Amino acid sequence: MADVKFLSGENIPLEMHKVRMVQKVNLLPIEDRLECIEGAGYNTFLLKNRDVFLDMLTDSGVNAMSQNQYAAMMQADDSYAGSETFYRLEDVLQDIFGMKYFLPAHQGRACEHIISKILVTPGSTAIMNYHFTTTKAHITLCGGAVEEIIIDEAFKIKSDHPFKGDINLDKLNSLIKELGKDKIAFVRIEAGTNLVGGQPVSMQNMRDVSKICRQAGVKLVFDASLLGDNLYFIKKRDPEYTDVDIIKITREIASLMDIVYFSARKLGSARGGGILVSDDDLFLKMRELVPLYEGFLTYGGMSVREMEALAVGLRETMDMDVIGQTPLIVEALCNELSKNNVPVVTPPGGLGCHVDAMDMCVHIPQDQYPAGALAAAIFIASGVRCMERGTMSEQRNDDGSERFSEMELARLAVPRRVFTLSHVKYTADRMSWLYKNRHLIGGLKFTEEPRVLRFFFGRLQPIGDWPQQLAKKFREDYGDSL
């Protein structure tokens, strides 16, 4: 995507690719959408894709691949051990990150499993800018605790801070002093903070954190799943890097870390994932677990076709036209929504557009899941499927009480190279209608509530008949339009 100037003054994200393969999507009438969300227990995770118009649930594993990625899949060398495909992927990763070893895994959470098994001991603490759901689950499963020390600015919905994903260095220093190095499992930096609006981390902050960790003898782990977006923002927002090659920036980041891991469902527009490390001892310890949990060392749970697509996808990620696509279309969506008063997280990040449900649904108490209710309402109003990122995504405290999330967000994720500007305009229209009728949206309560990762499979029901009222108002305003 290129930042091309238009004489009209409009800010239009211009696609630097053309579409050569398409998938038909269905837009059901609102009465059917109502039935679908009821059948899904008001949980957007439980909707069937055939009932969804625009799937903005996640960017995970649904990014469009390039013709070169598809072509590469055809030359995959299918063998259990020593596949040529693996060595091609290993070469690309070693080149891009400048690290010595690569351990393959079937996806990002598998890397977290292996890293936690090696570095987290019962009673230890993992310190990080912010957690991701699966990261925290793996650390807690190993008996560890999670401490989040992202800068305060991260929780300001309206901000112009260019790097809201940064770590608070004072908090890092005092935590290291307070806990002592032996009680710290590792420090973790998550690029493009998933749960805090896809906000980037600055290079200076990564340098500072690395220095503190090295002085204290604490391991630094980097979650590079959303690195593509983060790289784009470093180049765009940090004048020191405007003219630096993306691959050089990537290598500099990697040189600051002890372990780098990623989900290739995001990074490299493919599937799979893996861990990069240069330290021999850490490599040997983690290597033992790969055949146990993932598969032999030259595939780690990935198919050879996935690995070929990933090798090409990673190379293609080192290009601003490629990594700029999502941030620019996210910005366009955020701007359209802001124009219509819909409260969104600013500055726009990568990953998706985050609607502030705490503001939009101020009348819904947090124990009735405002972001979950808004996600269900968005589907009813538009057929767009988004994801709740709020209290529903948290786990209850040990005494059964709710752990209220800092923010209640409905996240409209923008898979890379999948949607067009007309999709953005449609979404903005329905969202702005929903905003005008936000008083009609009501709360939700659980009817089936799993103990772990409840947002994946939990079922809920509306408090009152607000979904029907919403549909009725839609018909009044939109007539017999879909």
Ligand SMILES: *Cc1c(COP(=O)(O)O)cnc(C)c1O
């Ligand atoms: C998606 C994601 C993960 C987990 O990766 P999976 O491939 O879904 O297991 C970890 N960290 C971040 C930041 C992610 O976005």
